[in-house]
Amino acid sequence: MENKQTEISKLGEFGLIEKLTKDIPLKNASTKLGVGDDAAVLNFGDKEALVTTDLLLEGIHFDLRYVPLKHLGYKAAVVNFSDIYAMNGMPKQITVSLGISSRFTVEHIEELYAGIRLACEIYGVDLVGGDTSASVTGLVISITCLGEAKKEDVVLRSGAKPTDIICVSGDLGAAYMGLQLLERENQVAAGQKDFQPDFSGREYILERQLKPEARKDVIEELAKAGIKPTAMMDVSDGLSSELLHICKSSNVGCRVYEDRIPIDYQTAVMAEEFNMNLVVAAMNGGEDYELLFTVPLTDNDNIDKIKGVTKIGYVTKPELGAAMVTRDGGEIELRAQGWNAFTGAK
């Protein structure tokens, strides 16, 4: 329509959102925080409402050749809960909109919903609304999640301070290696009737890909220990990408140690088998849905008491940049190699 046209892949997802949403003035008293964190923050008296939304498209975000519909529903809900936990809130309600192409039957959609409802049950979330319609192409899943937090509890990306300790829950890279495995087996299976993939000994990485959990437990443990992170995010696009988000929002730098990055042995075995760089997979794989957060130095001992949380580095002044300290003491600048849905490239 216009003369000058810019390909979207030039900007990428984050660049596009930034361009579209910059300089949006917020008009309503209840709007405390708009675009730019895991969730928006709305004020209702002494409580804050948190809002986050995710759009999942067949062929881009999931492949039904190897993702069971029930798992897909479960994951679609859980990734939204994860965004609310990442604000130090509790998810309370979701709305689900579906675009359904003609190859799906009522029973298929019931399977998908069974997964969504199971996730809601486990995480204590109410399904309060939605919209379904036909789609001319694949399956479209749009979920919006609302959460709550006390005003003083909300944690943004922007509060990290130099000398803060950088922590991450669980382990990283497993979901990515699970995806590699599923894609390989799917290729091997293509054309071979009765092919049965052998997934034994790989259950963990498959589960991390197909049925991830959100870290409600970590949020509860932190509260119990009286620790309020200074900044927090969930790891959906890969640790490198999320660290850079926190550094940018908080105007700080960081150092994380290669030998501190938590990695499960199944992830390591799989990377070996695929001849992939394990640390690259763990730093950039994404879809881990672990919590990445920073705490003041004074919480150093407290953090050690929380199971399954690893201290991976520390926050620096901004001029030091964001880097990983390698095993041999060298430094590699962090770059966001997270998944770019606009190019499909890692």
Next chain:
Amino acid sequence: MENKQTEISKLGEFGLIEKLTKDIPLKNASTKLGVGDDAAVLNFGDKEALVTTDLLLEGIHFDLRYVPLKHLGYKAAVVNFSDIYAMNGMPKQITVSLGISSRFTVEHIEELYAGIRLACEIYGVDLVGGDTSASVTGLVISITCLGEAKKEDVVLRSGAKPTDIICVSGDLGAAYMGLQLLERENQVAAGQKDFQPDFSGREYILERQLKPEARKDVIEELAKAGIKPTAMMDVSDGLSSELLHICKSSNVGCRVYEDRIPIDYQTAVMAEEFNMNLVVAAMNGGEDYELLFTVPLTDNDNIDKIKGVTKIGYVTKPELGAAMVTRDGGEIELRAQGWNAFTGAK
């Protein structure tokens, strides 16, 4: 996957939603109303938060051959605001998720966003979040809107009582006739280079289709006049369909008068030209985004003072069913002939 498979078109959109969401227990104290009205209702002290969501898919809900992207963005936002007004609330925040196929450029998406932002500006709504990603197929727009209302002000579909007066704002059927016109001109234009459709004298029906407005003004007028409707909905699927929703939710019947249905003369002229039944178009066309509401008989005189609102009938006991009283005094049972996205059939 299972043996017994049911085609979705057998249930239709409402049937499918009902099947998927029935018996969902609500667990959270803040969840006051889940699936089944224009918006969900969440409680935050003396305020209620309202949540509604809409999914728009290219090829199903819009056709970019004749819908400018800026208008599309405007409409996508406004239809969500309309759902919040239909609860007697004020829209405050939206999130926007886009799935974008490769034929769209940054400039295209900026056009779309310009429309969304314009709607937000006019209606006083904050754009607080979203998600963009690639789509392998067409454009996907998912908007969730949050609104607010005082606890005592929220109006559901379920409060209509026998003898209540049925009212509707504005006029009906124009958006549907606008769509017919656009589709015809588009067919004529196909293959004809330099074809210029003549839309003069049809601006109103085109605007109703391409750039509808939500009836914030009616909500404000009602409040000013001290009238609280007993039940309310917005007319998106057609008056017949919405009347049946209110009758079902309120467990009542209704009578509406054919000669009271408000219709603009451009709508009438167009229906004549297309040789279509005008009343059928007005009752079932949909996309009017007018407000349909019921008020107690005692508000009869008050309602007359509100400009642009027409009294079209009254609420009855449920056993009398829902019917239209024709000009000759006969009765036609109302049936939902609203747009069914799963069959495309009227």
